[in-house]
Amino acid sequence: MVDTWATVRLTAFAALQDADLAELQNMAGKPKKFARGAVIREEGDLSPKMYLLLSGWTASSIAIAGGGRQLIKVHLPGDLLGLPSLALKQASDTLFALTPALIARVDPAAIGRLFQNSPRLAALLFLISQEERVRLMDRIASIGRTNAVGRLAGLILQLHARVLRNNPDAGEEFEVPLLQDHLADLTGLSKVHVNRSLRQLRLDGVVRWKGRSLTILDLAALNQLAEIAPRELAHDLSWLPGSK
Amino acid sequence: MVDTWATVRLTAFAALQDADLAELQNMAGKPKKFARGAVIREEGDLSPKMYLLLSGWTASSIAIAGGGRQLIKVHLPGDLLGLPSLALKQASDTLFALTPALIARVDPAAIGRLFQNSPRLAALLFLISQEERVRLMDRIASIGRTNAVGRLAGLILQLHARVLRNNPDAGEEFEVPLLQDHLADLTGLSKVHVNRSLRQLRLDGVVRWKGRSLTILDLAALNQLAEIAPRELAHDLSWLPGSK
DNA sequence: CGACTTCTTGAGGAGACTCAAGGGTGGTGG
DNA sequence: CCACCACCCTTGAGTCTCCTCAAGAAGTCG
Numbered sequence: 386m387v388d389t390w391a392t393v394r395l396t397a398f399a400a401l402q403d404a405d406l407a408e409l410q411n412m413a414g415k416p417k418k419f420a421r422g423a424v425i426r427e428e429g430d431l432s433p434k435m436y437l438l439l440s441g442w443t444a445s446s447i448a449i450a451g452g453g454r455q456l457i458k459v460h461l462p463g464d465l466l467g468l469p470s471l472a473l474k475q476a477s478d479t480l481f482a483l484t485p486a487l488i489a490r491v492d493p494a495a496i497g498r499l500f501q502n503s504p505r506l507a508a509l510l511f512l513i514s515q516e517e518r519v520r521l522m523d524r525i526a527s528i529g530r531t532n533a534v535g536r537l538a539g540l541i542l543q544l545h546a547r548v549l550r551n552n553p554d555a556g557e558e559f560e561v562p563l564l565q566d567h568l569a570d571l572t573g574l575s576k577v578h579v580n581r582s583l584r585q586l587r588l589d590g591v592v593r594w595k596g597r598s599l600t601i602l603d604l605a606a607l608n609q610l611a612e613i614a615p616r617e618l619a620h621d622l623s624w625l626p627g628s629k
Numbered sequence: 630m631v632d633t634w635a636t637v638r639l640t641a642f643a644a645l646q647d648a649d650l651a652e653l654q655n656m657a658g659k660p661k662k663f664a665r666g667a668v669i670r671e672e673g674d675l676s677p678k679m680y681l682l683l684s685g686w687t688a689s690s691i692a693i694a695g696g697g698r699q700l701i702k703v704h705l706p707g708d709l710l711g712l713p714s715l716a717l718k719q720a721s722d723t724l725f726a727l728t729p730a731l732i733a734r735v736d737p738a739a740i741g742r743l744f745q746n747s748p749r750l751a752a753l754l755f756l757i758s759q760e761e762r763v764r765l766m767d768r769i770a771s772i773g774r775t776n777a778v779g780r781l782a783g784l785i786l787q788l789h790a791r792v793l794r795n796n797p798d799a800g801e802e803f804e805v806p807l808l809q810d811h812l813a814d815l816t817g818l819s820k821v822h823v824n825r826s827l828r829q830l831r832l833d834g835v836v837r838w839k840g841r842s843l844t845i846l847d848l849a850a851l852n853q854l855a856e857i858a859p860r861e862l863a864h865d866l867s868w869l870p871g872s873k
Numbered sequence: 874c875g876a877c878t879t880c881t882t883g884a885g886g887a888g889a890c891t892c893a894a895g896g897g898t899g900g901t902g903g
Numbered sequence: 904c905c906a907c908c909a910c911c912c913t914t915g916a917g918t919c920t921c922c923t924c925a926a927g928a929a930g931t932c933g
Contacts, residue, residue: 447770450856455770469762493868500748501870508744518713521765526691526699529817573773612694624737626745
């Protein structure tokens, strides 16, 4: 179990001390299993909580009155789910499992204690949230100002970067448990057009996508198509509070 | 101590009763004036900082390789600018003034001390960031899954809610210093299509927009057109750390 | 009043959508 | 172990929203 916990994303910015990790585990409830497709938390639910995704992939979606939905983000193991809704009376988005997933729930009170007792950890939580904001900003730019192929390219690049962070040895071939329907709802396209745009990417030799195995064949081309500059995380974090 | 969200925001940037706030204010540099159109901080700049917008409106934009740009957000007085880029090596977005603006710069070190010494204020900063994430998520849903009129409706509603928070007496008529070009870059539309969609909103008696004065004539219709449920901020924030 | 910016409208074109139907693929049970 | 079913992918055809190009009208500021 400790191995699972070690992947929690706080490690992205700074090595996590054992004490920090222990504290995180203490905050969380007992991990619970969810089947593929299961809803973890519904849009509109009261008193939103935070969740730690220990294994599996999940996604977050917002309902559109007309009947459709927008997928906001997919979550990888180690991600923190549900933070945005902490600011709201009711959850802003639905969380559901894309694959079988193991998830631990965290009560807001634990986050309050974290800010009180572990300023460094709290600051890391804050930083991760800022990183997520950048990702959302980039998705807005991608959806708002690039064509279908560009949106898919941008999405693939973000996924690739995130998978690489979780598993630095992943290389250019990795598993993506997303259906074309999901890609459509992530990019704001129709599933038919996603299919056609993927075919183009395939025919142009940019990616190979067979089943759930995605291979990036031409990273430079993907970046060019995405039309948005890749981001690099801060390395100078000397301004963070020292560990206690 | 019962903090409504609104007072927090006002407290944070108008009144200065709290010692914690005094610290943040002390850490801020001397406020600087920017003319309309002036760039506050450019995308790609190293060692990103945070900024306090004391008066005026600004906006944040991301460049698209093809030549266009996406406006991510407009900022109103009292807003914190530049937080997302704190997670990055280089600023993710360009900040520029929509009107003459007064802005104070804050060094990341001050934020570090804030987390160390003022857990309650740090937690509020965290919460504000989560609220911003929800706004971004809603914009993604709006841009990705609604038509031109819906995107404009959603944008107008968000602006209205934010103006109301800053000035609860504003009512349904308020000043919006945005050109149609800005609306286009905010919604991911062309300026021509923005013009036509605004005309439709006008002809349907939903809004009146003359010069910089925007009047909402039919709030219910706007909400229906936007196709995204309005959000309500959390009122139970008892989990926040107590003030020191 | 003149120059510049911003808004408005027209016309034609393209990217993406909807509707619809056929083809793979994998899982399950007889 | 094969057959069937459900789910997912693929492709075609026609349509519509939104885009681009272009030019003139209205507004704004020195």
